[in-house]
Amino acid sequence: MSRDQRKISWAVVGALGCLALFLCAVLAGAGGYIFYDVDPFKLQNAAATPTARPTKSVIDIPKDRAACEAQGGKWGRIGLAPREECNLPTTDAGKVCSDSSECEGMCVANLSREDYDRVTKNRVVIDAKGKCTPWRIVVGCLAIVTDGKVNGILCID
Secondary structure (H helix, E strand, O other): OHHHHHHHHHHHHHHHHHHHHHHHHHHOOOEEEEEEOOOOOOOHHHHHHEEEOOOOOOOOOOOOOHHHHOOEEEEEOOOOOOOEEOOOOOOOOOEEEOHHOOOOOOOOEOOOOOHHHHHHOOOOOEEOOOOOOOOOOOOOOEOOOOOEEOOEEEOOO
């Protein structure tokens, strides 16, 4: 495959990816989507990956690698983001929570296999406590706790 053909192929892949992200954002209204049949036990380390953008008060996010790393952040592409950005660590990582409003990042439950199956296969809303994520931006398929409940698995690109 020639260099020009590779460029065209990547342009097509990029356009399709953008279209998929746009459709997910439109359908979900939040840049993510709910999956009921995703199996996190088959996903590799999704919960440990820095992920979802919190809806918190505006914070000053560093705009370059040096400033980001000076604040203990990680600089690079996060999820499917087209550009590099800074992901800052949270100070409340691991704190027990019942809603993401209590965290600098997200409030994520670590569901048992039984509870996961109830949520994904039977679409049961379960009462749950979660833990605050170690990063402000989180991606992957997660059991987000909202008002003490998990009602699906949110996948954030």
